[in-house]
Amino acid sequence: MNVQTNIPLSTLTTMKIGGNANYVADVTSKDELQQLYQNSKKLNQPVYVIGGGSNLIAHDEGFPGLIIHNKIGSITITDDNPTATTIVAGAGEIWDDLVKYTVDLELSGIEAMSGIPGTVGAAPVQNIGAYGQELADTFVSCEAYDTTTDTFVTLTWEDCKFSYRHSIFRGEATGRYIITSVTMSFNKTKPEPPFYDALDKYLTAKHIDPTTVTVQIIRDAVLDIRMNKLPDPRVLPNAGSFFKNAIVEKWKADDLLNTYSDMPTYPVDDQHTKIPAGWLIETCNLKGEVIHGMKVHDGNAVVLVNDAATGYADLAAAREQIIDTVRDKFQIVLEQEPLELTLIVQA
Ligand SMILES: Cc1cc2nc3c(=O)[nH]c(=O)nc-3n(C[C@H](O)[C@H](O)[C@H](O)COP(=O)(O)OP(=O)(O)OC[C@H]3O[C@@H](n4cnc5c(N)ncnc54)[C@H](O)[C@@H]3O)c2cc1C
Numbered sequence: 001m002n003v004q005t006n007i008p009l010s011t012l013t014t015m016k017i018g019g020n021a022n023y024v025a026d027v028t029s030k031d032e033l034q035q036l037y038q039n040s041k042k043l044n045q046p047v048y049v050i051g052g053g054s055n056l057i058a059h060d061e062g063f064p065g066l067i068i069h070n071k072i073g074s075i076t077i078t079d080d081n082p083t084a085t086t087i088v089a090g091a092g093e094i095w096d097d098l099v100k101y102t103v104d105l106e107l108s109g110i111e112a113m114s115g116i117p118g119t120v121g122a123a124p125v126q127n128i129g130a131y132g133q134e135l136a137d138t139f140v141s142c143e144a145y146d147t148t149t150d151t152f153v154t155l156t157w158e159d160c161k162f163s164y165r166h167s168i169f170r171g172e173a174t175g176r177y178i179i180t181s182v183t184m185s186f187n188k189t190k191p192e193p194p195f196y197d198a199l200d201k202y203l204t205a206k207h208i209d210p211t212t213v214t215v216q217i218i219r220d221a222v223l224d225i226r227m228n229k230l231p232d233p234r235v236l237p238n239a240g241s242f243f244k245n246a247i248v249e250k251w252k253a254d255d256l257l258n259t260y261s262d263m264p265t266y267p268v269d270d271q272h273t274k275i276p277a278g279w280l281i282e283t284c285n286l287k288g289e290v291i292h293g294m295k296v297h298d299g300n301a302v303v304l305v306n307d308a309a310t311g312y313a314d315l316a317a318a319r320e321q322i323i324d325t326v327r328d329k330f331q332i333v334l335e336q337e338p339l340e341l342t343l344i345v346q347a
Pocket of ligand 1: 014048049050051052053054055056070091116117118119120121122123125126127128129130169177178179180230231232233238239240241339
C-alpha cells in the first residue's frame with residue numbers, strides 16, 4: 001500500500017483549493033481499508049475518505065491526518081432474469097464507467113446520470129441525480145466498513161434514508177461508514193416518455209421520435225447537453241452545482257410566481273415546490289460575475305468556478321455574498337451542495 005506524505009488537497013479536489021494532507025493512501029481492497037483505518041485509530045490520527053474529490057471543498061489548513069483514496073474496483077453481475085439485472089460495483093469504480101457498462105448491456109436505470117464525475121462509492125452519499133433519475137431509484141443496498149464497530153455491514157435502501165441530494169452518509173452517520181460496494185437493480189425495459197424537460201427539448205430539437213428512444217440515445221443526449229452546460233473541471237476548476245435547488249413551501253412558490261411568472265418550478269409533493277438555484281442566482285444578475293475570485297459560470301449560474309480564488313476564505317466570501325443577495329431578493333436561503341473536507345466529530 002502506497003502512503004504519500006504532505007499532498008496538497010488542491011490536487012485531489014476538482015475545486016482546486018486546499019492545503020496539505022499529512023498522509024494520502026490509495027486503498028484497493030477491504031482488508032487494506034480495515035488495516036489502514038485501525039492503524040490510524042491506534043495512532044490517534046483522523047481519517048477522511050475521498051473518491052474523485054468532485055463534491056468536496058478543502059480548507060487552506062489542509063487535513064491533519066490520513067486521506068483514504070478509495071480505489072476498490074470491480075463490476076459484477078450477481079443476478080440476471082428476463083426483466084431485471086442486479087449489479088454490484090466496487091466503491092472505487094468511476095461512476096460514468098458503470099453507467100457506460102449498464103448502457104452497453106441495454107439496462108435502464110442510470111443512463112440519465114451519464115457524465116456525473118466521481119466514484120460509485122460517493123454516489124449514495126448525496127443520492128446523486130440528474131435529468132429525472134437519482135441513485136435511490138436503482139439502489140438496493142451497499143456494503144460499508146463501519147468504523148465504530150470495526151465490521152463490514154450491509155445497509156439497505158431504508159437504512160440509507162435517501163432524499164433530495166441527501167442520505168445518512170452526509171447526515172446523522174457522517175464519517176461513520178466507508179462504502180466499499182454498491183448493489184443496484186436495473187430493468188430491461190426501454191425508456192418511456194415523458195422525459196425530463198431538458199431531455200425532452202433536446203430530443204425534439206434533434207427530431208428524435210420519443211417512442212424510439214433507447215438508453216444509449218438518452219446517454220448520448222445527456223452527455224451532449226452536459227458538455228454544453230457544465231464547465232470541465234480539468235479546465236475550469238469547479239464542484240458542479242455549488243448550491244442545492246431550493247425546496248420551498250408551495251404557497252411561497254405560488255406567491256413568487258405572481259411577480260416572476262417565468263420562474264421554473266417543479267412539484268416535490270402536495271406542499272413543496274422545487275425552484276432551480278441557478279434561476280434564482282441568474283435573476284439576481286450574478287451570472288458571469290467574478291466575486292472574490294470565484295466566477296458564477298456564464299453557462300450555468302448554479303456552478304461556481306475557481307477563477308482566481310486565493311484560498312478557502314475567498315470561496316466562503318463569494319458563497320456568503322451570493323446567499324445574501326438571493327435571500328434579500330427572494331427570502332430564500334440557498335444551501336451549499338458540496339461537502340467540506342474537515343475533521344469529522346462523530347455523534
Ligand atoms: C462538473 C461537475 C458536474 C457534476 N454534476 C453532478 C450531477 O449532475 N448530479 C450530482 O448529483 N452531482 C454532480 N456533481 C457532484 C459530484 O460529481 C457527485 O457528488 C459525486 O458523487 C462525487 O463523487 P466523488 O467520488 O468525487 O466524491 P468526493 O468528492 O471524493 O466525496 C464526496 C463525499 O462523499 C464521501 N465519500 C466518498 N467516497 C466515499 C465512500 N466510499 N464511502 C463513504 N463516503 C464517501 C466523501 O467523504 C465526501 O464527504 C458534479 C460535480 C462536477 C465537478
